[in-house]
Amino acid sequence: MDLHPRTPAHSQSDLEALIPDEAELTAGVVVRPGRSYGFFTDTTLCIGCKACEVACKEWNNLPAETPALTGHSYDNTGALSASTWRHVRFVEDDVRADSQSPFQSGWLMMSDVCKHCHNAPCLEACPTGALFRTEFDTVVVQQDICNGCGYCVPACPFGVVDISTLDGKAHKCTLCYDRLKGGLEPACAKSCPTDSIQFGEVSELQQRARERLDHLHHIGRGSAYLYGAPGELGATGGLEHLNAFFLLTAEPEAYNLPRAPTRPANRVVPSLAAGLTTLAGLMVTALALFARRS
Amino acid sequence: MPDTAQWDGRTYYGRAQLKPAPFNNALVGSYVFLAGLSGAAQVLATALDYAAISDAEPVVRHGRLLSLLAPIIGTVCLICDLHTPKRFYNMLRLVKTTSPMSLGSWALVAFSGASAISAAPLLVRAGWRQDSAVAGWLQGLSRVARIPAALAGGVLATYTASLFSATSAPLWAAGAKGLAVRFAAASVASAASALRLVARSGRRRRDLDSLAVAGLAIELGATLASDHAQQQAGVRQTPSSRDIAGVAVPLVLFLASDFLPRRAQAISQVAAAAALTGSLLMRIGVIKDGEQSAAQPNVSLRLAQPDNLPRR
Numbered sequence: 254m255d256l257h258p259r260t261p262a263h264s265q266s267d268l269e270a271l272i273p274d275e276a277e278l279t280a281g282v283v284v285r286p287g288r289s290y291g292f293f294t295d296t297t298l299c300i301g302c303k304a305c306e307v308a309c310k311e312w313n314n315l316p317a318e319t320p321a322l323t324g325h326s327y328d329n330t331g332a333l334s335a336s337t338w339r340h341v342r343f344v345e346d347d348v349r350a351d352s353q354s355p356f357q358s359g360w361l362m363m364s365d366v367c368k369h370c371h372n373a374p375c376l377e378a379c380p381t382g383a384l385f386r387t388e389f390d391t392v393v394v395q396q397d398i399c400n401g402c403g404y405c406v407p408a409c410p411f412g413v414v415d416i417s418t419l420d421g422k423a424h425k426c427t428l429c430y431d432r433l434k435g436g437l438e439p440a441c442a443k444s445c446p447t448d449s450i451q452f453g454e455v456s457e458l459q460q461r462a463r464e465r466l467d468h469l470h471h472i473g474r475g476s477a478y479l480y481g482a483p484g485e486l487g488a489t490g491g492l493e494h495l496n497a498f499f500l501l502t503a504e505p506e507a508y509n510l511p512r513a514p515t516r517p518a519n520r521v522v523p524s525l526a527a528g529l530t531t532l533a534g535l536m537v538t539a540l541a542l543f544a545r546r547s
Numbered sequence: 548m549p550d551t552a553q554w555d556g557r558t559y560y561g562r563a564q565l566k567p568a569p570f571n572n573a574l575v576g577s578y579v580f581l582a583g584l585s586g587a588a589q590v591l592a593t594a595l596d597y598a599a600i601s602d603a604e605p606v607v608r609h610g611r612l613l614s615l616l617a618p619i620i621g622t623v624c625l626i627c628d629l630h631t632p633k634r635f636y637n638m639l640r641l642v643k644t645t646s647p648m649s650l651g652s653w654a655l656v657a658f659s660g661a662s663a664i665s666a667a668p669l670l671v672r673a674g675w676r677q678d679s680a681v682a683g684w685l686q687g688l689s690r691v692a693r694i695p696a697a698l699a700g701g702v703l704a705t706y707t708a709s710l711f712s713a714t715s716a717p718l719w720a721a722g723a724k725g726l727a728v729r730f731a732a733a734s735v736a737s738a739a740s741a742l743r744l745v746a747r748s749g750r751r752r753r754d755l756d757s758l759a760v761a762g763l764a765i766e767l768g769a770t771l772a773s774d775h776a777q778q779q780a781g782v783r784q785t786p787s788s789r790d791i792a793g794v795a796v797p798l799v800l801f802l803a804s805d806f807l808p809r810r811a812q813a814i815s816q817v818a819a820a821a822a823l824t825g826s827l828l829m830r831i832g833v834i835k836d837g838e839q840s841a842a843q844p845n846v847s848l849r850l851a852q853p854d855n856l857p858r859r
Binding site for chain 1: 554555557559560563564565567568570582587589591594596598600603606612627628629630631632635636637638640641643644645646647648649652692701702704705706708709710712713714715716719723724726727728730731732734735739750751753754757758762765769770803828837838841844847848851852853855857
C-alpha cells in the first residue's frame with residue numbers, strides 16, 4: 254500500500270500531540286464538518302479476527318460481555334448491544350458441500366455495525382432529541398439528554414440500539430464522533446488489518462464499492478452484491494441509503510439483515526388518520542344516540 | 548444478486564434480528580388504557596356539552612372528571628417506565644412530528660392542563676365556596692378550555708396506536724390502520740363503559756350501553772381485519788382468539804341485557820366491567836405480542852420481504 258506523503262513526518266512512536274488530520278494518513282480521508290461520512294464493510298475481505306470489536310471496546314471504554322461460548326460458529330459476541338458496537342458474524346455456508354473447490358471455505362464473516370441510516374428510524378422516534386444527526390452526517394445518542402424511554406430500540410429496523418441496564422440510557426455506535434472531531438479515523442476501521450472496514454466520505458465509498466463489485470463479478474463472484482447503497486437491498490421502504498453499508502455474498506437473512514426494511518415514521522400519518530376518523534365517527538354516533546332519547 | 552430470490556426461511560442461528568421494546572408492559576398498557584378512556588371521555592363530554600342535549604349534564608360532568616385519570620395516574624405510569632425517570636422533563640425539549648411519542652407527550656401535557664381547567668368548577672362545586680367570584684371565574688375558564696381539552700383528548704385516545712405502529716416490531720408494524728381503529732374504538736367503548744357504571748339516569752345508561760356496543764363492534768371488526776392483514780403479511784398464523792374473546796364477551800353481554808329486561812341493569816354492569824377489563828388486557832397483550840414478535844427472527848425477517856413493501 255502506498256504511503257501518504259505526510260506519513261514520514263510522523264514516524265515516532267510516542268506522539269506529543271495529535272497528528273493533524275490523522276485520518277488522511279490512515280484512511281486517505283480528511284474529516285471536515287458538513288460532509289457525509291460512513292463505513293463500507295466489504296465482507297469478502299473479512300477474516301473474522303474481531304480486531305474491530307476489540308478496538309471499539311478499547312476506544313469507547315465499553316464493558317466486556319460475560320464470556321461464554323454460544324455454539325454459533327466463532328461468534329461468541331452474539332449481537333450488537335449497549336456495550337458492543339461492532340459485532341463480527343460467522344456464517345458457515347455449505348461448509349460440507351462437495352461442490353466446493355479445494356481450499357475454498359464457505360465460511361462467511363461480516364462485521365456488523367450501526368448503519369447510520371438516512372432517514373434514521375431511531376432518530377425520528379427519539380422524543381427528547383437525544384439522538385441527533387451530527388455535522389459528519391452520523392447518528393449519535395447524547396448521553397446527557399437521553400432519559401431511557403426506550404422508543405429508539407423497537408424503532409431500529411436492524412436491532413442495533415439498546416438500553417443499558419447499567420445507566421438506563423440508550424447506546425450505540427457513534428461512528429467515533431469524538432475521533433472524527435479530532436480528525437482521526439474511527440477505531441474499528443483503523444484497526445481492520447484487511448481493510449474489510451473502510452471509512453470515508455459516503456459518496457466516495459459508494460463509488461469504491463461499485464468498482465469492487467464490478468471486479469468481483471468480473472472474476473466470477475456473481476453472488477456479490479451491495480446492501481444499503483442507494484436503490485439496493487437494505488435501502489428500501491423510505492430508507493434512502495445507509496451511511497454504513499456492506500458488500501455481501503449470501504442472502505441478507507444469512508447475516509440477520511432484513512431484505513427490505515421500511516421507515517417506521519411513514520406509518521405515523523395513516524395510523525393517526527385511521528384512529529381519528531374512527532373516533533370522530535363514534536362521536537357522531539354518540540350524539541345521534543343521545544339526541545334520539547332527548 | 549438475491550433480489551428476486553425468495554427467502555428460504557433461513558435465519559442467523561435463530562438469533563433475534565430486532566430488539567424488543569424495553570417497556571414495562573403493565574405500566575405502558577395501563578397508560579394506554581387510561582389515555583384512551585380519559586381522552587374519549589373528554590371528547591364525549593365536550594360533544595354532548597356543545598350539542599346541548601337535555602339532561603346529559605351528569606354524563607358531561609362525569610366525563611370531565613374521568614378525563615383526569617390519564618393526567619394523574621397515567622403520567623405516573625409513563626414516568627415510572629422511563630429507564631432514567633428523573634429526566635422525564637426532556638420529553639418536552641422539542642416537538643418531533645415523526646415521533647408519536649413526542650406528539651403524545653405534548654398532547655398529554657395539553658390535555659392535562661385543559662382537562663384540569665375544564666373540571667375545575669366541578670371540583671370547586673364538590674368542595675368549597677359554591678358561589679364565590681372564584682367559582683364564576685373558573686366557570687368562564689372551563690368553557691374556554693373545553694375545545695382544547697377535546698382536541699387533545701382525541702389525539703390522546705388514538706396516538707398510542709401510531710406509537711406502536713411506527714416501529715419495526717412486526718406485529719405492531721403490520722396492519723397499522725387496523726391497530727389504530729382498534730385502539731380508537733376500544734377507547735370509546737371503555738369511556739362509555741366507565742361512564743355507564745357511574746351514571747344514575749337509566750335513559751343515559753342505555754345510551755352509553757349503545758355507544759359501548761358500537762365501539763366494541765367496530766373494535767371486533769378491526770381486530771379481525773388487522774389479524775387478516777398480519778396473516779397476509781406472513782407474520783401471524785392464527786387469529787388472536789384472546790383479543791377476539793376480550794371484545795366478544797362484553798359485546799355479547801351488552802346485547803344479552805336487551806333480551807333479559809329484568810336482569811338488564813346487572814348484566815350491563817357486568818358487561819361494562821368486562822369491557823373495561825378487556826380493553827386494559829388488550830393493550831397489555833398487544834404490547835407483549837409486539838415485543839415477542841420482535842424477538843422471533845423468522846417473523847421479523849418475513850415482514851421485511853419485498854412483497855410487504857408499501858405500494859407506491
